[in-house]
Amino acid sequence: MAHPFLVKDIAFQAGVSTATVDRVLNDRTGVRPQTVARVKAAIRELEKQQAGMEIQGRKYAIDVVMEAPERFTDAVRRAFENEATTFMPTIFRCRFHLAETMRAQEIAQLLDRIRLRGTDGVVLKAPDVPEVTAAVARLESADIAVVTLVTDLPHSARTAYAGADNRAAGETAAYLIGERFAGQAATVLVTLSSNRFRGEEEREIGFRRILRERYPSIGIVEIGEGFGKSEETGVLALDALTRHPEINAAYSIGGGNRAVLAAFHQLDRTCSLFVAHDLDQENLELLRDGRVHFVLHHDLKTDARTAFRAIMGRRTAVAGSGGQCLSAVEVITPYNLPVA
Structure with a gap:
């Protein structure tokens, strides 16, 4: 298999040993088909990263570790890959470790493996639990x-x-729903992917606070632990709608929006207002179809820039970027969709 890359670079990108890469490159036996596919995918990724990067600047190897639904991790991957090109001649080589669900101990073990193997930085979307925070400290x-x-x-x-x-995002959702139903009886189905995520908890806190203070006639029914997956979220939503026939709106913090809407449809119920997060492909289609009314969106490319600069700062390449670097929350309708 012809390639212009060092064996150690391919091994780093694929997350396997150099011996394994050597066996694959020389068509030796004893390597599982899945591992062969990983090595080939790593070479394709390196080729893509190299394209248009003839001017070689400093290279940073970054590991992106995320527990999230695939529709969201796909959007993050695109944002990071697109934004990396704007830093040329500095080169960011991102390796993605993505899963829809991971146990806390699995995340901690993965972070420890990355630490021992070596990396310039880690971008992490993970639950706020002791095992993860301890691995971050290491x-x-x-x-x-x-x-x-x-x-x-x-x-x-x-x-x-x-x-x-995230708290301001939840407050914004409460305002949108509260103004729509001000003075009317309404009950909102609030969906969380999991209560382990600090960001989702912050959104819910902000949402509940504004409703409590400004729109006390609006009730809440919460579901969670569907992990943003369609099947699991759909079952939870259908059960909640069956038990609470007064639900007539939805605030989706954790995703699985097609499944939530399908539950409304299955029971021949109307969702008068649906507020969602993240302008991924699914929400974009639902917004255009008028099935989701507002999407609370923030630019993932801005987040990628923040991450790159923070990691560069730790390597003394630029001024540091510590602490919180918040990106703006936009209220997106079918009439103000961002230009791709």
Whole structure:
């Protein structure tokens, strides 16, 4: 298999040993088909990263670790890959570790493997639990910058947070729904992917506070632990709608929006107002179809820039970017869609 890359670079990108890469490159036996596919995918990724980068600047190897639905991790991957090209001649080589669900111990073990193998920085979307914060502390002690993405670990040793003000986003959702139903009886189905994520908790806190203070006639029914997956979220939504026939609106914090809407449809119920987060492909289609009414969006490319700069700062390339670096929350309708 012809390629212009060092074996160690391919091994780093694929997350396997150099011996395994050597066996794959020389068509030796004893390697699982899945591992062969990973090595080939790593080479394709390196080729893509190299394209248009003839001017070689400093190189940074970054590991992006995320527990999130695929529709969101796809959007993050695109944002990071697109934004990386704007830093040329500095080169950011991102390796993505993505899963829809991971146990806390699995995340901690993955972070420890990354620390031992070596990296310039870690971008992390993970639950705020002790196992994860302890692994973050070990990374930072090894002088590896950790930037939390979208959902923060505020009590950890992380270098920076890249994302929106989640509490303000929840307050914005409450305002949109509250003004629509002001003075009327309404009940909102609030969906969380999991209560382990600090960002989702902050959104819910902001949402409940504004409703309590300004729109006390609006009630809430909450569902969670569907992990943003369509099947699991759909079952939870259908059960909640069956038990609470008064529900007539939805605030989706955790995703699975097609499944939530399908539950309304299955029971021949109307969702008078649907507010969602993140302008991924699914929400974009639902917004255009008029099935989702507002999307609370923040630019993931801004988050990518924040992460890159924070990691560069730890390597003394530029001024540091510690603490919180909040991106703006936009209210998106079918009439003000961002230009791609």
